[in-house]
Amino acid sequence: MIQSIDRAIRVLTALQGTRRMSLSELAERLDLAPSTAHGIVRSLVEHGMVVQERGSSRYQLGPAVLRLGNVYLDTLELRSRAIPWAEDLARRTGLAVRTGVLLIDDVVIIHHEPRPDGSRQMPEVGIVIPVHASALGKAMLAFLPEDEKRVLTSGDLRSMTGETTTSPETLRDQLDQIRATGVAVEKDEAVIGESSLASPVFDSYGEAVGAIGVVVPSGGDLKGHDVSDLVRETARAVSRELGAAAWPPRRPGQ
Amino acid sequence: MIQSIDRAIRVLTALQGTRRMSLSELAERLDLAPSTAHGIVRSLVEHGMVVQERGSSRYQLGPAVLRLGNVYLDTLELRSRAIPWAEDLARRTGLAVRTGVLLIDDVVIIHHEPRPDGSRQMPEVGIVIPVHASALGKAMLAFLPEDEKRVLTSGDLRSMTGETTTSPETLRDQLDQIRATGVAVEKDEAVIGESSLASPVFDSYGEAVGAIGVVVPSGGDLKGHDVSDLVRETARAVSRELGAAAWPPRRPGQ
DNA sequence: AATGCAGTTCGATATTGTCGAACGTGATTT
DNA sequence: AAATCACGTTCGACAATATCGAACTGCATT
Numbered sequence: 108m109i110q111s112i113d114r115a116i117r118v119l120t121a122l123q124g125t126r127r128m129s130l131s132e133l134a135e136r137l138d139l140a141p142s143t144a145h146g147i148v149r150s151l152v153e154h155g156m157v158v159q160e161r162g163s164s165r166y167q168l169g170p171a172v173l174r175l176g177n178v179y180l181d182t183l184e185l186r187s188r189a190i191p192w193a194e195d196l197a198r199r200t201g202l203a204v205r206t207g208v209l210l211i212d213d214v215v216i217i218h219h220e221p222r223p224d225g226s227r228q229m230p231e232v233g234i235v236i237p238v239h240a241s242a243l244g245k246a247m248l249a250f251l252p253e254d255e256k257r258v259l260t261s262g263d264l265r266s267m268t269g270e271t272t273t274s275p276e277t278l279r280d281q282l283d284q285i286r287a288t289g290v291a292v293e294k295d296e297a298v299i300g301e302s303s304l305a306s307p308v309f310d311s312y313g314e315a316v317g318a319i320g321v322v323v324p325s326g327g328d329l330k331g332h333d334v335s336d337l338v339r340e341t342a343r344a345v346s347r348e349l350g351a352a353a354w355p356p357r358r359p360g361q
Numbered sequence: 362m363i364q365s366i367d368r369a370i371r372v373l374t375a376l377q378g379t380r381r382m383s384l385s386e387l388a389e390r391l392d393l394a395p396s397t398a399h400g401i402v403r404s405l406v407e408h409g410m411v412v413q414e415r416g417s418s419r420y421q422l423g424p425a426v427l428r429l430g431n432v433y434l435d436t437l438e439l440r441s442r443a444i445p446w447a448e449d450l451a452r453r454t455g456l457a458v459r460t461g462v463l464l465i466d467d468v469v470i471i472h473h474e475p476r477p478d479g480s481r482q483m484p485e486v487g488i489v490i491p492v493h494a495s496a497l498g499k500a501m502l503a504f505l506p507e508d509e510k511r512v513l514t515s516g517d518l519r520s521m522t523g524e525t526t527t528s529p530e531t532l533r534d535q536l537d538q539i540r541a542t543g544v545a546v547e548k549d550e551a552v553i554g555e556s557s558l559a560s561p562v563f564d565s566y567g568e569a570v571g572a573i574g575v576v577v578p579s580g581g582d583l584k585g586h587d588v589s590d591l592v593r594e595t596a597r598a599v600s601r602e603l604g605a606a607a608w609p610p611r612r613p614g615q
Numbered sequence: 616a617a618t619g620c621a622g623t624t625c626g627a628t629a630t631t632g633t634c635g636a637a638c639g640t641g642a643t644t645t
Numbered sequence: 646a647a648a649t650c651a652c653g654t655t656c657g658a659c660a661a662t663a664t665c666g667a668a669c670t671g672c673a674t675t
Contacts, residue, residue, distance in 0.1 A: 108403070108404050108407055109365050109369075109400055109401060109403075109404045111363050111365045111366055112365055112366060112369045112401065112404040112405070113404060113407075113408075115363075115366045115369065116404075116405075116408045116410065116425075119429055120408075122432075123428065123429055123432045126432065126435070126436040127436065146363055147363060147366065149362065149363075150362050150363045150366040150367060150370075151366070151370075153362055153367075154367075154370045154374075155464045155465055156370065161564065161566050161568060162565075162566065167433075167436050168429060168432055168433040168436060169433070169464070170433065170462050170463075170464040170469040170471070171370075171464055171469075172426065172429040172430050172433050173430040173433050173434065173469055173471065173486070173487050174377065174430075174464065174467075174469055174487055174488075174489050175373055175377055175422060175426040175429070175430060176426050176427040176428075176429060176430025176431065176487055177430065177486065177487025177488060178376075178377045178380065178422060178487075179421075179422040179423070179424065179426050179427050180427065180487075181380070182380040182381070182421050182422060208424050209424075210409045210423070210424040210425055210428065211409055213428075215424040215425075215427055215428055217424070217427065232427070232431065233427050233428055233430055233431025233432075233434075234428075234431060235428050310415065311416075312415050312416065314415060
């Protein structure tokens with residue numbers, strides 16, 4: 108791992124958490140001499156990855172990162188395949204539909220089909236949710252070979268709400284359950300008042316490359332048990348389009 | 362400029378143009394030894410900025426860039442201020458509205474309000490258009506102090522369609538015109554069949570920090586001359602919300 | 616007006632990234 | 646089916662390069 112590149116990305120990640128930071132804040136956060144941090148930031152600024160706001164001397168992310176994000180979405184086959192099915196699922200359930208992929212220990216939303224009730228809803232593409240607090244994340248985790256252990260043993264499972272699964276043992280049990288049913292559930296674990304169901308999507312190698320699912324208002328009743336079946340069927344359909352031979356795959360990786 | 366960071370960003374930029382590239386393609390494009398390119402790519406992969414697709418050994422952008430892009434949008438005051446006005450402008454003109462900022466020699470779309478006719482339209486947030494081929498870009502360019510020269514003298518103004526302004530002299534004349542009217546126009550210069558009008562948005566320092574405008578189907582008739590007035594008024598309103606003292610500012614920078 | 620703080624620039628040192636060569640693997644060709 | 650080729654990857658030595666500390670500048674504060 109090249110040191111300066113690692114540091115540059117850490118700068119971007121820091122700015123992604125704390126949106127505006129002064130140089131000294133950045134330097135302290137990354138344990139660097141101010142001049143070192145300055146050199147890194149300068150390089151990022153020259154490419155538009157970071158901009159310093161006028162007047163104040165704080166830094167924030169720049170327009171170049173937006174351009175990259177947009178291109179990423181366009182290159183994702185999973186996304187283009189999932190969109191028609193997501194629309195369909197939203198129409199049939201009356202719920203918002205999310206599709207996500209894994210990023211280290213989080214899930215990144217790559218598509219968001221709003222609830223089809225005509226109301227204005229915040230676009231959620233690009234937001235991240237901890238794997239262990241989301242149905243999307245658990246769905247993928249359950250079908251990963253070795254990597255799952257890393258998350259499970261990494262120690263702290265951050266608590267988002269009082270309901271967040273924070274015990275590795277509990278999570279492990281949940282994953283067994285998910286492998287049995289093909290559907291992951293989560294109640295108020297990431298956001299209070301919001302629960303979700305999701306199923307994993309596989310590619311032609313039988314790898315869990317993403318997950319798709321619905322968001323359920325915690326108060327709302329699921330019309331019978333249909334929803335979970337619809338979610339599973341949607342994931343299966345998308346997987347087939349991606350060339351998956353079976354759903355779930357016979358021996359997941361390993 | 363730190364060399365390895367510069368190279369890393371060049372890798373991302375290359376992947377942004379040519380979506381999937383093999384290591385050797387990347388190495389050749391950046392004039393690097395394959396092993397050097399590999400080290401850089403490896404560092405990017407470890408942070409999820411780049412992923413190598415399974416099976417084939419090609420690389421493409423990763424989910425981490427999407428997360429960054431999303432946060433960038435959230436931090437932009439221009440965007441949050443512009444959105445309500447963009448909705449209003451779209452409603453009153455019946456046209457799609459775009460808001461953009463400058464990124465080196467391009468304009469990046471930071472908000473896109475679709476035509477209010479209920480049809481499905483591709484979201485345009487994150488796409489880039491060359492400054493000299495877009496009304497948004499020209500609107501900003503006309504009110505920049507020194508930087509404009511860089512673009513004008515950088516040599517080649519890429520041609521997008523047969524209508525693209527490629528002569529620096531012509532562009533200079535257009536900018537004079539824009540400074541006089543406050544509204545930039547463009548006909549078929551970026552995309553055939555699509556024209557646009559835009560006006561610059563200023564912040565409290567009198568800097569052109571963005572531009573907002575409408576997209577007009579080339580065949581479509583503008584209802585009288587109203588549209589250009591509405592665009593100008595919208596830009597003025599957003600500028601005032603950002604703390605601009607005057608529109609246009611008295612002495613643009615300099 | 617003076618002081619302190621933060622961002623920035625500059626130069627010397629040694630760490631660190633770079634390159635060339637060698638290895639392993641998968642695909643293609645004879 | 647064997648061999649060759651091409652490609653991605655790993656490794657180690659060198660020197661270029663990033664890093665750090667100190668000094669400078671500008672701004673805000675007292």
